[in-house]
Amino acid sequence: MAQRAGSADLPLHGGRVPAWLGQRMTRLGAVIVEAIVLEYGRDELLRRLAHPFWFQSLGAVMGMDWHSSGITTSVIGALKRGLSPLSGELGVPVCGGRGRHSRATPQELAAIGDRVGIDGGALARASKLVAKVDSAAVQDGFDLYLHGFFVTDDGHWVVVQQGMNGDRRQARRYHWLSEGMESFVDAPHAAIEGRQQGRIVNLADRRAAPSRDRQLGLLADLGPTGIARELAGIEGSPVTAPAAEPLLPHLVMPDHHDVRAKDIVGRRLHAAFAAAADRGPADFAELLLVPGVGARTVRALALVAEVVHGAPCRFSDPARFSLAHGGKDRHPYPVPTKVYDRTIAVMKSAVVKAKLGREEELAAVRRLDAQARRLEATASGPSVEAIIAEERMNSHDYGGRSVFGWEPPADTGRGLGGQPA
Known part of the structure; x- marks a missing residue:
């Protein structure tokens, strides 16, 4: 039975993704999805997408x-672009998006149904019901503006949609998973992201079933005018406090843009970097002989490997994964485009060869994650601040780029970097 699985705060930010990053996100997102489907299957991919911590x-x-x-x-935009050419092969098309793309979801689902032989009308109905529940049945102060629908060729699906509260400058993301769901109006959520702020009307909670039934009864017995009269008569009456919400995982995404040590589980980061240093020369020896490719790429691959293979409990600190390829706004550091491109190339090569039955490269990526988990109890290394400082010093050499432009050469000497990416 699908049910609410967690909550989180998300600062509401505007702006656009620059084309140079959007194109890379499309390629990396697609190859990560391919790797997950190859290793674990399409249903496991949907479970990952329905996990708010993993998605972040x-x-x-x-x-x-x-x-x-x-x-x-x-x-959602990157995966829609990246998976569209692969929909016939992978069987995981993406529909919807923001604004007008969201409104086109039913038509897209109907077309998919016609193409692969599933009930597109039922999927379109599910899409509309999901949106209605999170905009009407759950009244939490957030207005929906984005609706993404991931569906497999056998009719399983995930919905990821988001609402905003402009006054609070916050967003809330909702995740739905079709697996095991028995009702759209009786605790159907796989997850709701966003901090509880005041009293929330949630008629989709299974505890609200008597309320839903009574509302229908009142409408039949009294009609709209009679309901208004009854409401006027009880105004000012004491309100009984609702039953306490069950304790759920709560992800708090802070307002500050910079990545700080408190945002990262240090032992996990050090384990990933130690795994890269340990497995890199053994498993990627041929790669490391390529001019311009070095340990920095393998470090990024170690974090990508965890996204592909990691257990749900390991995604409680999403900030850690920004140390793979930086951020478009220069936090924690500019995007190292050379590293990013080599990460994509290695993952693409591994996936293509695995499809042909040669799984040694994809197995090497898997060993990076396994080694990181083995080393987590003993690995150590420089502080998060030192890692970020070194990356910024070498950013120009790594092709560092942000929304502010290309990174100039560092004013001071080279750090441990100054090495191939």
């Missing part, structure tokens, strides 16, 4: 603003 981590490893609402729009 995916956006961070793709170079988006690690903490903001913009991750939702940019990730």
